[in-house]
Amino acid sequence: xxxxxxxxxxxxxxxxxxxxxxxxxxxxxxxxxxxxxxxxxxxxxxxxxxxxxxxxxxxxxxxxxxxxxxxxxxxxxxxxxxxxxxxxxxxxxxxxxxxxxxxxxxxxxxxxxxxxxxxxxxxxxxxxxxxxxxxxxxxxxxxxxxxxxxxxxxxxxxxxxxxxxxxxxxxxxxxxxxxxxxxxxxxxxxxxxxxxxxxxxxxxxxxxxxxxxxxxxxxxxxxxxxxxxxxxxxxxxxxxxxxxxxxxxxxxxxxxxxxxxxxxxxxxxxxxxxxxxxxxxxxxxxxxxxxxxxxxxxxxxxxxxxxxxxxxxxxxxxxxxxxxxxxxxxxxxxxxxxxxxxxxxxxxxxxxxxxxxxxxxxxxxxxxxxxxxxxxxxxxxxxxxxxxxxxxxxxxxxxxxxxxxxxxxxxxxxxxxxxxxxxxxxxxxxxxxxxxxxxxxxxxxxxxxxxxxxxxxxx
Numbered sequence: 001x002x003x004x005x006x007x008x009x010x011x012x013x014x015x016x017x018x019x020x021x022x023x024x025x026x027x028x029x030x031x032x033x034x035x036x037x038x039x040x041x042x043x044x045x046x047x048x049x050x051x052x053x054x055x056x057x058x059x060x061x062x063x064x065x066x067x068x069x070x071x072x073x074x075x076x077x078x079x080x081x082x083x084x085x086x087x088x089x090x091x092x093x094x095x096x097x098x099x100x101x102x103x104x105x106x107x108x109x110x111x112x113x114x115x116x117x118x119x120x121x122x123x124x125x126x127x128x129x130x131x132x133x134x135x136x137x138x139x140x141x142x143x144x145x146x147x148x149x150x151x152x153x154x155x156x157x158x159x160x161x162x163x164x165x166x167x168x169x170x171x172x173x174x175x176x177x178x179x180x181x182x183x184x185x186x187x188x189x190x191x192x193x194x195x196x197x198x199x200x201x202x203x204x205x206x207x208x209x210x211x212x213x214x215x216x217x218x219x220x221x222x223x224x225x226x227x228x229x230x231x232x233x234x235x236x237x238x239x240x241x242x243x244x245x246x247x248x249x250x251x252x253x254x255x256x257x258x259x260x261x262x263x264x265x266x267x268x269x270x271x272x273x274x275x276x277x278x279x280x281x282x283x284x285x286x287x288x289x290x291x292x293x294x295x296x297x298x299x300x301x302x303x304x305x306x307x308x309x310x311x312x313x314x315x316x317x318x319x320x321x322x323x324x325x326x327x328x329x330x331x332x333x334x335x336x337x338x339x340x341x342x343x344x345x346x347x348x349x350x351x352x353x354x355x356x357x358x359x360x361x362x363x364x365x366x367x368x369x370x371x372x373x374x375x376x377x378x379x380x381x382x383x384x385x386x387x388x389x390x391x392x393x394x395x396x397x398x399x400x401x402x403x404x405x406x407x408x409x410x411x412x413x414x415x416x417x418x419x420x421x422x423x424x425x426x427x428x429x430x431x432x433x434x435x436x437x438x439x440x441x442x443x444x445x446x447x448x449x450x451x452x453x454x455x456x457x458x459x
Contacts, residue, residue, distance in 0.1 A: 045101035049094045062111040073107035075114050079123040087125050151236050153194045157181055157227045170320045172302045184209055184220050194231050199241035207252045263388030264380040273441045275374055283366035285339050286352040292336040292438050294390040297382050301361045303351040313337050328410040331431035333438035400433040
């Protein structure tokens with residue numbers, strides 16, 4: 001059944017035949033506006049199958065073009081810009097009458113859609129190109145979204161940790177490295193595409209962390225710096241915001257002097273230790289042990305049983321866990337040794353474990369929480385209490401020679417020439433100094449390494 005665009009079928013067929021024969025330029029949309037001058041669906045399945053070489057009009061601009069080797073459908077039209085154009089609508093199948101009949105359906109639908117676009121002043125070829133472009137962009141956006149999901153800060157950091165940190169660090173240090181990021185970076189930033197993480201939002205995270213745990217903020221920024229630098233190298237991020245915020249982070253510190261930590265006056269240390277010893281729990285013993293040994297927080301938290309020789313009363317921190325990169329021997333006072341021996345009953349790989357996290361060490365937040373419970377969090381940091389308070393006491397009271405004090409603190413020798421010659425370990429003096437410190441903390445009369453009473457500083 002032939003479908004008409006209007007009522008004047010004979011006139012439409014005549015115009016259609018003339019257009020097909022002479023390839024005249026006919027503005028179909030104008031003809032439609034005049035009440036349908038042109039008929040459509042003029043060809044039958046048999047005509048499609050039997051069509052000879054040349055153009056065969058189906059009406060309304062749809063043409064079957066037959067060559068010796070193939071037959072294809074075209075839609076010819078005059079664009080809104082006045083250009084005569086032809087749009088390909090695919091091959092025509094003509095093996096059987098049934099196939100020829102089926103091959104009429106799709107091009108007629110496409111031609112009908114094109115005519116409607118022309119009525120609206122839209123070029124169907126341009127519309128088709130725009131549709132392809134939208135589809136292409138949709139595919140690209142889908143790929144981009146998938147790539148962003150694969151390249152979140154969390155995934156990139158974990159990949160860097162697996163490829164760089166784990167092979168080069170001890171198992172303990174490597175675990176602490178990634179745990180530090182996972183624990184301190186908010187989820188909305190941690191799981192964001194690394195290419196979209198901005199310097200301002202990273203600065204906000206670090207400033208908040210710096211206000212709570214200054215030591216951790218510095219370490220986390222350095223770790224992020226390494227992750228972003230690696231991401232930039234591999235084309236996963238356009239820049240390194242962790243490096244960009246370094247100066248801003250220092251500016252936000254205000255009056256806090258870099259490298260200086262709030263520290264409790266040593267005269268107040270005995271009262272604080274007395275309060276601390278009344279508290280139960282692993283965190284309390286860990287903090288007390290850290291104070292007694294004047295050790296860094298990370299060194300104490302990462303302590304494992306292989307590092308201790310309880311018969312000799314020593315704790316040897318391997319160079320891989322030391323800031324100096326060298327092994328450091330700590331000579332344990334009787335109280336420090338007793339704390340370690342009591343911890344053996346827990347039967348955990350770490351001396352000070354987090355019992356709620358199987359196989360993991362205690363968090364530094366546990367000791368910070370203790371400072372708050374003791375009411376001294378505003379007066380000192382954990383680092384300040386364990387090291388700065390000890391250093392001030394030892395130097396101001398003349399408890400030992402400066403070299404011995406620095407050796408207990410595992411500080412590097414600033415004078416490189418002197419460092420190359422100074423191989424002294426000060427074993428007896430270091431043992432005596434830490435023993436004197438332990439006596440001072442419980443209110444006993446401390447003595448120097450040569451058993452001379454230590455002078456008490458004026459109140």
